[in-house]
Amino acid sequence: MDLTAYIRQRRRPDAPLLMTHIVIGYPSMAASYAMVAEMVNAGVELMELQIPFSEPIADGPVILRANQEALAAGATVAGCLDFARRAAAEFPIPFLFMSYYNILYKYGVEPFVAQMADMGLAGAIVPDLPPEEGGAYLQAMAAHALNPVLIFAPTSPEARLALLARHARGMVYCVARKGVTGADTDFTASLEDYLARCRRSTDLPLAVGFGVKQRSDIAFLKDRAEVAVIGTETIRRFDTGGLAAVRSFIEGLR
Amino acid sequence: MNRKGYYGGFGGAFVPEILEATFDELDRVFEEAKADPAFWLTYSDLMAEYAGRPTPLTFAPNLTAHFGGAQIFIKREDLNHTGAHKANNVMGQGLLVQRMGKRRVIAETGAGQHGVATATMAARFGFECTIYMGAVDVERQRPNVFWMQRLGAEVIPVETGTRILKDAINEAFRDWVARMDTTHYVLGTACGPHPFPEMVSFFQSIIGREAREQVLARTGRLPGRVYACVGGGSNAMGLFQGFMDDPVELVGVEAGGRGLDSGRHAARLAWPDASVGVAQGYKTYFLQDGDGQMRETHSVAAGLDYVGVSPILSHLKETGRVRFEAATDDEVIAALSLAMQKEGLIPALESAHAFVQAFKEAPHLDRDEIIIINQSGRADKDIFTVAEAFDDPQWRAFIRARADKYRKIEMRNE
Numbered sequence: 001m002d003l004t005a006y007i008r009q010r011r012r013p014d015a016p017l018l019m020t021h022i023v024i025g026y027p028s029m030a031a032s033y034a035m036v037a038e039m040v041n042a043g044v045e046l047m048e049l050q051i052p053f054s055e056p057i058a059d060g061p062v063i064l065r066a067n068q069e070a071l072a073a074g075a076t077v078a079g080c081l082d083f084a085r086r087a088a089a090e091f092p093i094p095f096l097f098m099s100y101y102n103i104l105y106k107y108g109v110e111p112f113v114a115q116m117a118d119m120g121l122a123g124a125i126v127p128d129l130p131p132e133e134g135g136a137y138l139q140a141m142a143a144h145a146l147n148p149v150l151i152f153a154p155t156s157p158e159a160r161l162a163l164l165a166r167h168a169r170g171m172v173y174c175v176a177r178k179g180v181t182g183a184d185t186d187f188t189a190s191l192e193d194y195l196a197r198c199r200r201s202t203d204l205p206l207a208v209g210f211g212v213k214q215r216s217d218i219a220f221l222k223d224r225a226e227v228a229v230i231g232t233e234t235i236r237r238f239d240t241g242g243l244a245a246v247r248s249f250i251e252g253l254r
Numbered sequence: 255m256n257r258k259g260y261y262g263g264f265g266g267a268f269v270p271e272i273l274e275a276t277f278d279e280l281d282r283v284f285e286e287a288k289a290d291p292a293f294w295l296t297y298s299d300l301m302a303e304y305a306g307r308p309t310p311l312t313f314a315p316n317l318t319a320h321f322g323g324a325q326i327f328i329k330r331e332d333l334n335h336t337g338a339h340k341a342n343n344v345m346g347q348g349l350l351v352q353r354m355g356k357r358r359v360i361a362e363t364g365a366g367q368h369g370v371a372t373a374t375m376a377a378r379f380g381f382e383c384t385i386y387m388g389a390v391d392v393e394r395q396r397p398n399v400f401w402m403q404r405l406g407a408e409v410i411p412v413e414t415g416t417r418i419l420k421d422a423i424n425e426a427f428r429d430w431v432a433r434m435d436t437t438h439y440v441l442g443t444a445c446g447p448h449p450f451p452e453m454v455s456f457f458q459s460i461i462g463r464e465a466r467e468q469v470l471a472r473t474g475r476l477p478g479r480v481y482a483c484v485g486g487g488s489n490a491m492g493l494f495q496g497f498m499d500d501p502v503e504l505v506g507v508e509a510g511g512r513g514l515d516s517g518r519h520a521a522r523l524a525w526p527d528a529s530v531g532v533a534q535g536y537k538t539y540f541l542q543d544g545d546g547q548m549r550e551t552h553s554v555a556a557g558l559d560y561v562g563v564s565p566i567l568s569h570l571k572e573t574g575r576v577r578f579e580a581a582t583d584d585e586v587i588a589a590l591s592l593a594m595q596k597e598g599l600i601p602a603l604e605s606a607h608a609f610v611q612a613f614k615e616a617p618h619l620d621r622d623e624i625i626i627i628n629q630s631g632r633a634d635k636d637i638f639t640v641a642e643a644f645d646d647p648q649w650r651a652f653i654r655a656r657a658d659k660y661r662k663i664e665m666r667n668e
Contacts, residue, residue, distance in 0.1 A: 054415065054547040055533045057427045058270045064414055077545040101268055102532045106546030128268045128535070132257060153272040155434070160274060178272055179432035 003122050003147045003170030006094055007205045007226050010045050015254040016221045019046035019207055021098065021231040023066040024083050025075030026052070032070075033083065038243045039234070040091045042250035046227060048125060049087065051080040051099035058100075058127040060182030062232045062239075077107060085119040094122035096149060101129040104137065113140035123147030123170050131167040138167055149173050152201070154194045161201035171205040171227060174198045176212070182232035185211025187220040195224045218253050228253075259448020262572055264565035267447035268535050273427075276434040281449045283353050288456060297346055301460060304378065305335035305345065309461075311468035311626070316596040317616075324478065324619035326612065327626045328599065329465045329493065338602065338631030339461060339489045340371035344440060346457030348375040351438045358382040358437040362426045364391055364419035364485070365557035365604065366398025367631055368442030373405035375440075383407040386425040388418035391556050397635055416550050419560045423534050443486025444564035447535035451566050455491040462496020465626055473624060479503040479615065482628040483607040484523070484578070485557050487564030489630035494576065503577065505615075506567060507607040509553030510580035518552035521580040522563045523571045530568075538565040554583040554643060555603035557631075581610035587643045589613055590633065602631035603639060 010017055020039045022032050039047060052070040056063065088095050097116060104112045104126065116124065123146050129137060131150065141148040147170025152161055154177060165172065174195060176185045185191070198206055208221055209229030221228045230253070237245045258281070259265045269277055287293040301307040310333065314326040331339040344361075351359060359381045363369030369385040376383035385402050389411040392399055402409050415421035423446070430439045444454040469477055480497055482490035484506040494504045511519030514527070520541065522528035528539040531546055541549045541561045553559040570576040581589070589609040593599045601609055605628065612627045619625065633640055641649035 055420065055424055057424050057534070058272075058431070060428070061414075068415065071547060100533075102540075102542075102546040105532050106529075106542070106544065127270050128532070130267070130269065130271065130274065133266050133268055151271040153270075153274070155272055155275045157275060160271075164271070175272055178434070180428045183432070 001094060001122050001145070003094055004205060007171060011226065014222070015218055016225050016228045017045040018043070018250065018253065019048060019227050019229045020044045020234055020250065021048040021050060021229065023050045023052055023063060023070050023235070024080045025070035025073055026066040026235075027069060028073055029075070029079060029083060033087070034243060035238065035246065036087050036091065038247050039250060040093060042247045044093065044250060046094050046096070048096050048098040048229075048231075049080070049084050051077060051097060051103050053100040053103055056100060058180060060180035060232065062182045062235050066235055077103060081115055081119070084121060088120040096122050096147070097124040099124070099126065101126050109136045110140045113137070113144050113146060117144035117146055121146065123149050125149045125151070125173055127151060131164065141169070147171070149207070151175055152198050154178065158197070158201070161197065165202040165204070168202065168204055171207050172198065172202050173229070174206050174208045174225070176208055176210045179210070181210060183211060185217070187217050192224065215253055259452060261451075261566045261569035263530070264536075264538050264568040265448060265451060266537050268532050268537070269447045270431060272431050273434065276430070277447060279354065280350070283350055284449050284453050287350060287353065293349070297349060297457070298460065300345055300349070301342065305341050306333060307460065308464040308468070309333045311465055311472065313472075314597050314599075317593070320596055321613065321616040323617040323621065324623040324625045325621070326616060327469060327477070327624060329461060329626055329628045331461060331489065331628060331630045332601065332605070332632035336367065336371045336374055337635060338367040338371065339458060339492060340368045340442060340631075341374070342460050342492065343442065343454045343457045343488060344368070344371040344375045347438070347440045347453070348379045348381075351381065352379065354438065356436055356438045358384070358433070359440050360384045360386065360426050360429050360437055361440040361442060362386045362419065362422035363398070363442065364388070364422070364559060365555065365602075366391065366395040366402070366635070367557060369402050369407070369409070370398050370405070372440050372442070373402045373407035376407060377405050384429065385409045386412050386422040386429070388412050388416070388422050390417045391419065391422070394639060395556055395635075396638065418551070419556070420534065420548060420562070427535075443488040444491045444566060445486045445534065445536060445538070445562055451536070451564055454488050455495065455564075455566060458488050458492030459495040461489065461492035461628065462494060464496075465493060466496040469624065469626060475624060476500050476502055477624040477626045478619065479505055480626040480628070481505045481507060481608040481612045483558060483604050483630060484508050484563060484567060485520075485560050485604060486562070487567045489628055491564060491566060493626070493628045498575075504570070504575060505611055506576050506578045507611045508578060508580045509555060509558035509607060510582040510585070511552040511554070513582050519580065520551040520553045520559050520561070522561075523567065524578040524580040534562060536562070536565055538562050538568045554586055554639065555607065557602070557604040558607065579611045581607040585610045590640070599629065600633045601629045602633045603636050605630045606633070
């Protein structure tokens with residue numbers, strides 16, 4: 001699908017679009033599916049479905065634990081694919097897979113990507129697969145007209161941003177700061193400078209994630225990014241207040 | 255595109271974007287150091303002065319007579335400072351940290367040997383030091399935890415995942431992605447993203463360089479076979495590199511744990527349970543399920559209890575240059591006993607795996623053939639595990655008495 005066009009069409013004057021994140025199978029398949037429904041009803045425009053992995057090195061304690069518990073509860077890759085197929089068929093927003101490369105590699109990169117295309121997913125985020133290592137993946141994604149969402153980091157030099165921009169499709173995921181998911185981010189001038197660098201490096205829409213968790217963060221990103229990514233915070237809200245807390249949290253962001 | 259650090263189909267650098275620049279810097283500094291002849295001199299002088307190198311190559315006359323076959327020589331990495339080969343890698347990386355101008359080091363540790371070595375290096379060079387160690391390993395390697403803390407390191411028990419070495423590696427990466435400006439991650443084995451496999455092997459090659467020189471000086475001949483245990487693979491890479499271009503058979507011995515059928519082992523190359531995957535930043539053989547989820551591993555030796563293996567060794571397995579075998583926990587305890595009885599040597603449980611395979615093969619070799627076993631570390635740090643493995647009743651009584659004493663002191667203080 002044309003993810004870039006979707007993001008531009010859905011653009012709203014008051015705030016960036018919202019992309020939320022769930023770990024498939026946490027705390028159970030049924031509960032995570034109910035979370036998808038709740039988030040869609042709360043108005044999110046895009047969603048990341050994380051296929052749990054035993055070694056999620058880019059994730060902080062909250063998502064790490066969700067990965068472990070999903071696996072302990074019996075989540076399998078086949079089960080996750082089935083989950084995504086149902087979600088993509090039922091809900092009218094673009095879904096992206098998020099996982100680590102070994103999940104794709106063991107399944108077979110080409111068959112995995114073919115499955116994604118067949119079930120109507122929009123793309124994928126694979127944080128431990130730099131373009132230098134991702135030749136087969138990028139080729140398969142292109143062949144199936146899917147969007148490999150690559151990651152910009154504040155530590156990436158200009159030449160590196162340019163290289164990433166050449167291979168990215170749909171949008172670019174700008175990691176807001178150093179560290180893993182779930183820690184706080186300072187929404188200050190240095191983030192603004194970094195996002196300006198990102199903007200100069202690509203014509204694709206920018207999604208900003210890592211530490212985005214309250215209304216003021218979303219307000220800061222207005223005019224600076226097309227998409228705000230909420231990852232860890234919804235899991236925290238779910239853990240303390242269940243689905244209702246997730247819904248009111250998302251509705252209160254914009 | 256430029257694919258760095260590949261050995262056949264293994265290796266690579268599967269790192270999150272946030273660390274790309276850090277790896278570029280490390281790669282550049284390592285390449286400069288490697289190309290600078292003065293650097294190796296600085297390194298080997300440091301290892302001579304600080305760590306006591308070269309370590310001896312010891313002839314084992316009693317074991318040789320016992321088996322009645324090959325002449326058995328033992329490379330004594332147990333005599334390196336901190337009691338294992340780990341210091342070789344750590345001191346080398348310490349010199350690179352100085353070159354990079356960083357002030358803090360972090361490391362993962364399994365058995366604790368790499369953690370202790372890193373803590374000594376940090377003390378010597380004046381770096382801040384944090385060690386990540388699986389909570390299970392903290393339990394079974396308390397003496398090393400004690401030493402790390404006394405040496406000024408912060409030891410963080412890792413409660414995630416299977417709570418062993420691979421989980422400690424994940425946590426170290428999580429620390430690094432937040433603090434790479436000031437911090438270097440001293441990876442302890444020849445695994446992980448490029449340049450770590452090459453870099454760790456480079457520093458450990460001091461073992462093989464010395465061993466080759468020593469065996470030639472002593473006997474005028476090359477060994478027929480050399481044996482090393484394989485966890486991540488750093489001591490094996492260290493020894494093997496000395497004989498890579500010689501007509502010498504290289505034998506790597508993995509942790510057979512409770513045996514192949516038990517599923518409780520850490521043999522990735524010797525046995526057929528592992529398959530190729532990508533995790534912890536590199537591509538190699540991993541013990542994983544069909545979905546690519548890492549499995550639990552087991553070994554009596556905490557330092558061999560790892561899901562992956564050096565990509566360089568995976569390549570050498572495929573080319574046939576290295577032969578891989580596995581030794582079970584029970585065989586390891588028996589080999590350790592024999593080494594102590596016959597030679598007064600106390601190989602670490604990790605190293606004892608290499609002894610097992612050498613002992614199996616020595617009787618079938620000619621008397622004029624030479625073999626070298628790498629005693630990668632010493633077992634006195636394993637006293638709790640070894641005493642338990644031997645089921646030593648007097649040791650149990652001692653621990654009970656000591657516990658009673660502490661309890662009385664605590665009650666008096668309350």
